[in-house]
Structures are given as C-alpha cells and as structure tokens.
Amino acid sequence: QSALTQPPSASGSRGQSVTISCTGTSSDVGSYNYVSWYQQHPGKAPKLLIYEISKRPSGVPDRFSGSKSGSTASLTVSGLQAEDEADYYCTSYAGRNNPVLFGGGTTLTVL
Amino acid sequence: QLHLQESGPGLVKPSDTLSLTCTVSGGSISSHIFYWGWVRQPPGKGLEWIGTIYYSGSTYFNPSLRSRVTMSVDPPNNQFSLKLNSVTAADTAVYYCARHDYADGNWFDPWGQGTLVIVSS
Numbered sequence: 001q002s003a004l005t006q007p008p009s010a011s012g013s014r015g016q017s018v019t020i021s022c023t024g025t026s027s028d029v030g031s032y033n034y035v036s037w038y039q040q041h042p043g044k045a046p047k048l049l050i051y052e053i054s055k056r057p058s059g060v061p062d063r064f065s066g067s068k069s070g071s072t073a074s075l076t077v078s079g080l081q082a083e084d085e086a087d088y089y090c091t092s093y094a095g096r097n098n099p100v101l102f103g104g105g106t107t108l109t110v111l
Numbered sequence: 112q113l114h115l116q117e118s119g120p121g122l123v124k125p126s127d128t129l130s131l132t133c134t135v136s137g138g139s140i141s142s143h144i145f146y147w148g149w150v151r152q153p154p155g156k157g158l159e160w161i162g163t164i165y166y167s168g169s170t171y172f173n174p175s176l177r178s179r180v181t182m183s184v185d186p187p188n189n190q191f192s193l194k195l196n197s198v199t200a201a202d203t204a205v206y207y208c209a210r211h212d213y214a215d216g217n218w219f220d221p222w223g224q225g226t227l228v229i230v231s232s
C-alpha cells in the first residue's frame with residue numbers, strides 16, 4: 001500500500017498560519033479517524049503533535065490543530081514561530097493488514 | 112515519565128541479521144493498554160513503520176518487511192526486541208522504538224532517541 005501523500009515543503013512567515021495536507025484513500029484516511037501528526041527537528045526523534053485527527057497531547061500548544069475532510073487530513077500551524085521549523089509527518093490506520101501508513105513528510109520553513 | 116532507549120550494533124554486514132533491543136523505563140511493558148513498536152528512517156528520508164508487539168507476544172508487521180522481521184518481548188527486563196534478517200544497504204537507517212497506542216488511537220508516543228544502523232561490509 002502506498003504511503004500517504006504530503007507536499008515536500010511548506011513555508012510561512014512568523015505569525016502567519018500554514019496548513020499541511022495529507023492525502024490518502026478511502027481505505028485509510030477516508031475510512032478511519034486514526035490520523036496522527038508528528039514533528040521532527042533535525043537529528044531528533046519525532047514528537048507526537050496530534051492524534052485521532054484533532055486531539056492534542058498534553059503540552060502541545062493550541063497553535064497546532066488538525067482536521068479531516070474526506071480522504072485528506074490537514075495540520076494547521078497558527079502564529080508561526082521560528083521553532084516550528086521542522087519536518088512534519090502524518091500517519092493513518094489502514095486496516096488490520098497494514099495498520100500504520102506514514103506520509104512522506106513535509107519540511108516547514110519559517111520565513 | 113516513560114522513557115525508551117534503543118541499543119544494539121551500529122554496523123551490520125550485508126546478508127546478516129540486524130538485532131536491536133528497546134529498554135523501557137518509568138513504566139511497565141506489560142501494560143494491557145499499550146503496544147510497543149519499531150519505526151525506521153533511512154538517512155534523509157521519511158519514516159517507515161516496521162512492526163508492533165504486545166506484551167503477550169502478539170505481533171503486527173509492515174507487509175513489505177513481514178518476511179524478514181521477528182519481534183519479541185521480555186517483560187521481566189522491561190524490554191522488547193527487533194530482528195531483521197538478510198539485510199542490505201537499503202536497511203541502513205535510524206531505528207526508533209516507541210510506545211504504540213495500537214488498539215485505540217494508533218499513535219506513537221514517546222519515542223526513543225533512535226539508533227543508527229549502517230549495513231556495510
């Protein structure tokens with residue numbers, strides 16, 4: 001099964017908002033609410049940002065929000081800050097035979 | 112606070128078996144709620160799920176790696192392990208272990224710091 005599709009890059013100015021998309025199919029993103037997002041700074045382990053489409057773990061700023069429409073999930077980062085510059089990955093449940101699909105990742109640049 | 116730490120050889124020869132262990136501290140690997148997973152990241156590339164194990168020994172694998180992967184769990188030592196056989200240069204990656212909420216939200220948190228494994232003769 002193919003990975004979820006994310007744009008390779010995204011950018012925004014400090015204080016602005018940016019949205020990163022994660023496109024799947026009716027077999028994964030479109031069928032389940034188990035979409036999560038991870039932030040990864042260079043040389044560091046990924047960090048959970050969003051789970052179950054729009055829930056935030058304790059400690060994650062509310063500047064990060066998630067949503068889903070059809071087979072596309074989205075991560076929105078509001079009030080961009082310099083430390084938001086990182087790689088972002090989405091994942092989705094895709095059924096019992098392949099429970100975890102990752103997106104290819106998006107590099108976010110804060111201008 | 113839960114902490115995970117990967118350990119194992121950093122260099123593996125082609126066609127050999129890659130073996131890694133993840134030690135969990137600050138919590139029990141025998142949790143009835145959570146599972147334990149492995150994710151890898153080739154240099155400069157994205158994340159790839161390898162597999163997940165429950166404390167009972169039940170396993171779930173990425174179909175693309177299933178034929179080469181085994182996983183085991185060692186509750187007394189609060190560890191779980193990964194073995195990947197017949198490795199090639201394409202298996203060179205940073206390998207992460209993580210707690211996996213497989214049964215509910217299907218998310219990974221927290222993650223270990225990762226360990227780089229290079230496949231080379």
